[in-house]
Amino acid sequence: MENNIKIKLTAWDKVNIARAISRPTALDYIEKVFDNFIELKGDRNYGDDTAIVGGIGEFKGIPVTIIGIQKGNNTKENIARNFGMPKAEGYRKALRLMKQAEKFKRPVITFIDTPGAFCGIEGEERGVGEAIAKNLMEMSSLKCPIISIVIGEGGSGGALALAVADEVWMLEHSIYSILSPEGFASILYKDATRAKEAAEKMKITSKDLLNFEIIDRVIKEPLGGAQADLEKASKAISKNLQEALVRLKGETIESLLTKRYYKFRKIGKFIEDKI
Template sequence: MERPAYLLEFEKPLRELEKQLEALHQQSLENNIDMSAELATIEAKIDVTKRDIYTNLTPWQRVQVARHPKRPYALDYVTALCTDFQELHGDRQFNDDRALIGGTAFFEGRSVMIIAQQKGRDTKENILRNFGMPQPEGYRKALRLMKLAEKFGLPVITFIDTPGAFPGVESEARHVSEAIAVNLREMAMLKVPSVAVIVGEGGSGGALGIGVTDRVLIFENAYYSVISPEGCAAILWKDRANAPQAAEALKLNAANLRELAVVDEVIAEPFGGAHNDPAAAAAALKKALVHHLGELTQLDTDKLLDTRYERYRALGEYREVAAK
């Protein structure tokens, strides 16, 4: 499969080896020389380098993978996993926020409600989608759809992929904090099963506004954090250049989050990231969703609410141990 044209900084050594391989292969064809041994040596070196890079990614490098412009977005997964997606628009109060989309669909023959944060692929679409940063009306639209799902007994699947809620003056004027806070309260009491999937960035309250669900899943190279590494670095070190150090300290990557019980399952990605094989990433997500929805739909409403309550009450628990 052809590699994406966009390269991350830590992928450049790999690209240099691939250029050497291409040049050597071209030389072999042009001069009709058998260079199979040399080609095999470089191919082996590429394989070793690839494994060394992708099996030892730092937290900051995983943040970069989560932001990769070729990474599958929410609608890519909805298209791959669901049928008959019918988008529903507007919050019935102010506007239709295109950064947060939602509607009904069929997943494995079951009617579900989809709520998703969506980024754009190019400048024009990013402006339309506000770079994946929802405004208050987006969260109010999400709440409207959650209540609709509750009315008709539809499980809710949310896709999280945002650097955070939009922090502009107009967003604050329309009470974005209040809109997110109401969602937190109402999602905690929602009487239908819910699953959140962090597919890329999970930034601050902007992510949490659709993330208070019965199960939280995260892709291997996604992240979920109270603040972006750059924001944390700007506050603590007064310099965004310390973002790699902040990413390490924040424990924002999938493995750390699973260990802390913030997420319930880490979904493995294809080697090199979901953008290298979107179909395989979608298949892994499908398997996880089938499993978790299957378990949740077996619970009656009281058990569902009690289990959700206990899940969030347990977050942040710690013990004080006397020093020896």
């Protein structure tokens, strides 16, 4: 029955689904998709950032490193997780885990759900811009397979800092953009209340980004979104990971790095042409 039901969702509808408090978080998927997950904390420089979780685990017997930007399922959890807005130490923790994965030849899987990096004074004092830039540089040449999955909001450089990957996927009702529709409307229209209109113009849905070849795959969600059936959404992610990990692990590091380089050069050229 579900496959026969067609519901036309606008870009703004998808923004609201992606932001829903009931939307499954990175830890929800980690618990369902992976075995024997061990969380590792701290950036070995300043401290631990609870907006980013990461560690090692197994996926169907394959040792993997898993990193996710973590929101909360309620207001209390969101405050503890800084509403999924990482600071510099969060990105440095992620990079530490990625370099560890490279050393031990483990694939890296990232889950992205953030409105953007934290832009408060603490972030600036501790160098969040530099931390993001370093992640972009290091991920571009990381000598292990990388798969990034946008599971909710993929906002700005805060999302991109975990998305320089061999394959970038989006859940069907997630969004991925350079800034929020409200921010776009404030800049372009001088009126943040026109966010709904801005969302349509920005082309931020999974369908749009797949058409532009910015992402590589869209993972279908259950009717009502992933929040309606976490089990089914997790199985869809698991099925896609199973195919992709076997394929990527079968490639040489030289092949992975070459394809990764040209993948993002192609995206850069597309953006240059549009501008």
